[in-house]
Amino acid sequence: MSTVANPNAPGTETTAGQRPPSGRRSAGPVLSDRARSERKLGWMLAGPAFVIMLLVTMYPILQALYDSMFSFRLTAPDEKSFVFLGNYATVLTDPVFLRDLWVTVLITIITVLVELVLGFALALVMNNAIRNTRGLLRTAILVPYGIITVVSAFAWFYAFDITTGYVNNWFSWVPGIGPDFNWFSSQWPALFVIMASEIWKTTPFISLLLLSGLAQVPSEYTEAAKVDGATWWQRMSRVILPNMKAAIMVAVVFRALDAFRIFDNIFIMTQGQYGTETLSLLAYRTSIGRLEIGLGSAVSVILFVCVLLIAFIAIKVFKVDLAGSGKGR
């Protein structure tokens, strides 16, 4: 909007078709009266919703920023005091925060990588399936994604729990797994179950995104490569994957942002005990459990900045094209 010439501004040419005069304010396309009035109508129609959305999203963020500057406990309202960036210093130098950040990054990297590989394999299966079975196949693959996360977390918990679980019996032939193996009593086995449940739940989402990317690769390209004698791997790495880069990156960004904010699975299965806590859980435990609004807000703001960073890196560094305009390729 800022680049559109203002029709009421003195010295500005507004007639359609005229080259805009030089100067920063006039740079950009010249719009016809009709286009301008349509754009104005558009803003009038969408503006209120835009303003409300801005208020709804900005208010909690600004409130959290404000609260994070105070030492403020909900059950000691009289002892509220301004500490400026003191809470951030406490959080960023604390071993608990560093451990939780490490766990969060680890879960994000491993789950997204595994989901990407599995999701691509499933997308290939769906893409190459016989026309009659495609619908059924897609529905079957999507079932885990349709289950509410808390419900699937409980299902995984009860399957692996030492008192109610059946996994130890099923996999007793695997070395190290027996009736006495307690999956949730130490960090690595617990993280394994948490990540496996996360992968099981969200791989269908990635596979669906990748399937749409796969469907957009022109078949002429792959056929031409085939005729030229390219192997399956060459067709995949030189033709299909480069043409799907936008879809892959969108899938990675969406899932990475989701995985970084992981909460439900861990909350249900371990409550964050034995080194399975992530930043979301730390924010929850500090704000809601300890009722330390100041410290908890600082953790939440740091989590928010991390999410922004991931989105920024993906969009700017890896040039992810979220709008689908093709510029990101």
Place this chain on the structure above:
Amino acid sequence: MTTTSHAQQARGRGRRGTAAALGAVGALVLTGCGGADAGGTPTLTWYINPDAGGQAELAQQCTEQSGGRYRIETSLLPRDAASQREQLARRLAAGDSSMDIMSLDPPFIPELAEPGFLAAPPQEVVDATTQDVLDGPLEGARWNDELVTIPFWANTQLLWYRESVAEAAGLDMDRPVTWQQIMDAARRQDKYLGVQGTQGESMTVWVNGLVKSAGGEIIENPEAPADEISVGLDSEAGRQAAEIVGTIGRDGLGGPGLPTSDENASMIQFQSEQGSFMVNWPFIYAATAAAVEDGTVEASVYEDIGWALWPRVDADTPSAPPLGGINLGVGATSEHQDLAWEAVECIVQPENQAHYFVTNGNPAASEAAYEDPEVREAYPMYATIRESLDQAAPRPQTPFYNEVSTAIQQEWTPPASVTESTPRNTAEFIEAVLRGDRLL
């Protein structure tokens, strides 16, 4: 014409629809926010912890007894004590005017009383409701030497044992036993001890019971401000407690499920072939009877269950069993405080406590309730419970209990990791957290 008439009709329908919608919203607002029904009877909200329906039944009973002066509606809190505290604290801090009556876990009372979230009970209510309350529960109802809540029921842990195992181990259960004795017996019989080793409130209950039984205190000055609190864990009592927890964890005496075992999980293990001794609340007796009825536990298991006072740390010093229960508080922002106290007076009557004990398995705070023939018939261990309540020791009563408890949970789990240095590390950690230097 036709178009205009359709348009008018549509507008008419639209207006009627809008009017109906506004009317419906208005009616909802009037009935929902008025706090009174059509007859003008004030509605009191009682936030209850989950039980077998006993509190809802008492709410109904007291509503009928009030003769139309008030009506009690129950609102269910989350299952675990920590989540109950979270919800109550958030609502109270927000000045929620529906906080008429609350079922409160004693260790969290100071945190809510200190900022003035709880209304002080009138003297006539105190006089009418605390005459025959046992000492332990009464102590847990105070903050800063003032009674801020009314005890409703009191809980304590017993030592439950399988008579066959105790007999095989040659233990005389009519005499007090020590932790060392039951650990040795479980080891020799190749059975598991029922203790709660998960990172939860139950771990603090266990550690507090052990430290108190050894003559120590987790917090030496619980009423002090955060930065002046002195943690007494780095003591001989703390080290004795660590020795017991660590040995049970490292030697596998609690079974493979120990690091994730809560009260329910340890009960299930106790009911299995590997069961031997278990420290747990009295609910397990009724729960085992129900499991027998459901066919999930054999009747022989139920018949094999015996009970005794909590194990001792030192053979010559009586144990200090964990104290629990529920007190009733009234919110300072309640719009019907007088009626709420009247309702509390009705709820905690000894005969109601006795009935609640029989039907829901939660022991009474009132001494008179233990004279009730129905209680004696339903709970043959009533005398042991009563004795245990007399000996029971509350958890540290400080507004920072949540911090203290969470720190203990983190440092003392998994039990196998507990060593001689754990009490000292825990003390340093708690003090750093309370000074605001460390995250939990």
